[in-house]
Amino acid sequence: MARRGAASSQPAYLPHQPHDPRGLVDPNESAFSRFLRTEVFAPEKLPGNVSIASAVGVFAAGIFVFRTWGDLLVPA
Template sequence: MARRSAPPHSGPAYYSGAPRGALSDPNESAIGAFLRTEVFAPDKLPGNLSVLTGVAVFFGGIAALRTWGDILIPA
């Protein structure tokens, strides 16, 4: 099997060692950086929406059973 290599002039294939958040505002808080990189990042948004949907269905089920649970028990 032939070995695949990087395209010419693509630069190094290893991590450059840039500090985390180097491209962001230096006055940004840790919470703001976390929200930007983990919650609202475009590559992580589908997974975060999936977790949010699961949590909403879970708590919606609890609320529905507490509200209408008495009609589920035969009298």
């Protein structure tokens, strides 16, 4: 199949450099720290992340309570 595009166009497999409007892109930043910065601590995603963290906390506390004092719920 023939390639459709100008002869001077670059191949599509070149890595795309991320564009940060604040200009805070560090080329030596690891993928994990970039994930934390853009998905976990990003101000626009923080309310949803706090909601998820509180739900996980309530779930874990419920498991702890029922495993610790669950025998009090069963009639003897």
